[in-house]
Amino acid sequence: MNYSIQQAAQKLGLTPSALRYYDKEGLLPTLQRTDSGIRTFRETEIQWLGLICCLKNSGMPIQEIKHFMTLCLQGEDTCEERKEVLEKHKTEILDQMKVLSNSLNTVNYKIEHYKEIGIFHIDQEIGGADNVQSAS
Amino acid sequence: MNYSIQQAAQKLGLTPSALRYYDKEGLLPTLQRTDSGIRTFRETEIQWLGLICCLKNSGMPIQEIKHFMTLCLQGEDTCEERKEVLEKHKTEILDQMKVLSNSLNTVNYKIEHYKEIGIFHIDQEIGGADNVQSAS
DNA sequence: ATAAATGTTAAAGTTAACTTTAAGTCAAGG
DNA sequence: CCTTGACTTAAAGTTAACTTTAACATTTAT
Structure with missing residues (x-):
């Protein structure tokens, strides 16, 4: 159809x-x-x-x-290259999932933090789980 | 410092x-x-x-x-709303992770497919794991 | 003292992935 | 026949998140 x-x-x-x-x-x-x-x-x-x-x-x-x-x-000749494209993309997906997982940890920490303590200055806001990958 | x-x-x-x-x-x-x-x-x-x-x-x-x-x-008064913002963002992170996980499954299937069968027309290319969320 | 490096701003440029618009073509129903 | 709705194109517009540029001020090193 x-x-x-x-x-x-x-x-x-x-x-x-x-x-x-x-x-x-x-x-x-x-x-x-x-x-x-x-x-x-x-x-x-x-x-x-x-x-x-x-x-x-x-x-x-x-x-x-x-x-x-x-x-x-282009047919079968490009088989290896196609597989490489997919393998590379796979590692990019895994990298993205790692980034999301780190962010999820931080966000979860913050949410818990709200639940338990209940005091919410910017100074508390910016503390907590570390999510920066230092470039030094 | x-x-x-x-x-x-x-x-x-x-x-x-x-x-x-x-x-x-x-x-x-x-x-x-x-x-x-x-x-x-x-x-x-x-x-x-x-x-x-x-x-x-x-x-x-x-x-x-x-x-x-x-x-x-704005201080403590906005505590609830801030928590809601983070909760909402958390569900968005989880949604993204789901999308990535589905795509990873499809890509993995394709990579395996290459390894095992070794025939690579576009007709094989487009088959395999289903990754479309139908809007019907 | 002066040259190089680093800082500042506002404004324009960039890129991806579309969307919108305008102007026109085509197929079906009354 | 003619209107209505779906299709077509090319070209311009949109949006986010910056980057680049230009012109200028300041700080640091020699």
Whole structure:
């Protein structure tokens, strides 16, 4: 079954203009058009867009997603490089999770601090768990 | 001990211009100046900047950090609201971690897929773990 | 004393990822 | 036939979080 741009957008939780933007940026090279120029999204594109969302939501820039797509189109020769792209992205996801985890610790400490002590000057506000990675 | 803007920036892993920007946006209302107008960062500001980095790195916008700072300056009356701000931010951190975790699963699946099968068309590329949250 | 380094400001520039706008085309229903 | 709604494009606008620039003041080192 095929989808109009609006249907595809709804299915993916995106907007039609975002899909047009991705297309313009070269992220959807397999997309078909009707004779009159209207985009038709097949399951293939829907699923590829699902991966795009996955990579995008975890911080991969559009241009790098495009690079990955380009590698996919080039066939098996690019297998190693594609895997490297994903491995690199994996470490970036893990780094992000670490940052979030540290921040969560700090925020949790502060929330507990409020519960137990109940005195809230800026001097208390700025104390507590240390979340700065010193660059010295 | 006090710090110049460059020393403070280094200690926090930021740039001097970023610190000036934060100051301009009202994130550093306690910051002192010399008679000639040069900023001097005390431990107080360094630690508050540590919290700013923590909140910023976990996705809180500058304007909301400023709001939080404003509440801190207003004294104990704003205790409940400050706690609510942190609780809300906590759920946003947890949401982000969930998104990253889903993406990590997908990426891991793909990496394994490469290892085991070794055939890499776009049709394989777009299959695999599902990472789209349908909006239907 | 003077040159280099560091500080200041306001204002303009940057970047990513879209969104909005304007002007036009196309398909379906009454 | 003609209106309505969905589609198209190119180009300009948006937003956040800075950075860069330019012009100038001050501090430090020689």
